[in-house]
Amino acid sequence: MSILVLADLHEGQLAGATAHVIAAAQQIGGDIDVLVAGEGVQAAAESAAKLDGVSKVRVADNAVYAHQLAEPMGTLLVELAGDYTHVLASASTTGKNVLPRLAALKDVSQLSDVLGVESADTFLRPIYAGNAIATVKSDDALKVITIRTTGFDAVGTNGSATIEVVNTVVENSQSSFVKEELAASDRPELGGAKVVISGGRGMGNGENFKLLDGIADKLGAAIGASRAAVDAGFVPNDMQVGQTGKIVAPDLYIAVGISGAIQHLAGMKDSKVIVAINKDDEAPIFQVADYGLVGDLFEILPELESKL
């Protein structure tokens, strides 16, 4: 078996997700190579070479791969995939954007959001917003898989893989990058944070999200949100936790003013400890919360911040 892992990049650096994908690759077994593709990604390639379990890092450093646009990335993967039995990426917006192209061009299915490995061809994946877990077996010659990072603990960084240059340059006149508005934040990344505190429609407006800041500072937490809070414009889209947003599984998740719709639960119910703060004692979020506090968040949050 031989596995190619597409590395995730964040502003040119290696993103934390990749170490989780390698862990999944180790469970499949076999040689593991990592593809780092982008522009100016030498540092990311060096970080990838340190991940435990990696044999070889293949680097495609070229302007055509800048911003990892789907069309050139898909073509590059098709060029390289012939050497492998499995191609993996994290179920990030990049992995989801690019990997299905590889699958289609190789005439194979893709398994999305895999959170467990049974064997080299049999995997577990959530369906129906995580309300069922399917065991699926793929008889395709090439397995194309996106990995749900919360299902696998990150590998360590004591590796020393070789780095090899990939010279393949593909043409792309169909798509071009225009601009990016990335949310700047000093807080930990939602997907990797040990503590997450999320606000919902109950927060009332964007200004009130500041009530979560002090608590997040004290706990070193990332801040998330429900879809309703994002739709209402309280906070940006990258904060949405749920079936169609980010999946998190921190040690502690605090849901504030969130009712607990199944689409929200899908994104956080694998957290170790869940706390819910809600004024409605019948809110469904209490059915999954380890600790529920019924009351007005505008009174509870300042008190919590001062007492932590």
Place this chain on the structure above:
Amino acid sequence: MKVLVAVKRVIDYNVKIRVKADHSDVDLTNVKMAMNPFCEIAVEEAVRLKEKGVATEVVAVTVGPKAAQEQLRTALALGADRAIHIETDERAESLAVAKLLAKVVEEEQPGLVILGKQAIDTDNNQTGQMLAALTGLPQGTFASEVAVDGDKVHVTREIDGGLQTIALTLPAIVTTDLRLNEPRYAKLPDIMKAKKKPLDVKTPADYGVEVASKVSLLKVESPAERKGGVKVASVDELIDKLKNEAKVL
């Protein structure tokens, strides 16, 4: 410009599914079905493009059993001009659907194809990307804004770090995210009118596409249930429990 919209019949998003006792699949008997919410957003976007004079015709297409015609009628009531039903009782996975849609694209030559980013039953998030790869057309996935400008379309995408805008040459494939628009409801007169709009029925064989997939479903299980915990009476008790019982502070 013609706009093609792909819609899927799925379980209503409010329904909580149950796994069959024999673990062969989820139980969909007597469960309320509806148009996939992301497909509603796709139809809405297409109809708005027509209202703006950018699109000249909106064609809705679905792959699925006979009952999926209900969702096509909904699309017609919402403003689509005609519909194509590719009828099959087999489980059509994303790859097979993408292959069928690629054939429809070849036949219909749309300027834009709009799909949902994800079907809320399989949660695959693949079909649009696969269709783009198979047709050789550029893709703008997870769109929160779509602006057609001459022979290009600007798509603003919801990505993990925030928003990204890309420019694509037309024809192009777009998949919708939640913030693209707020779909309208179908009005009764439009529902009546939709019954008379053209709806073509085809089969996968008409397109020479094999629906069977090499992925088999071995087993479906319920996830580990979370037990509801306790209610605490005060902030002090909460902090105490988190420190001394859960040991997460």
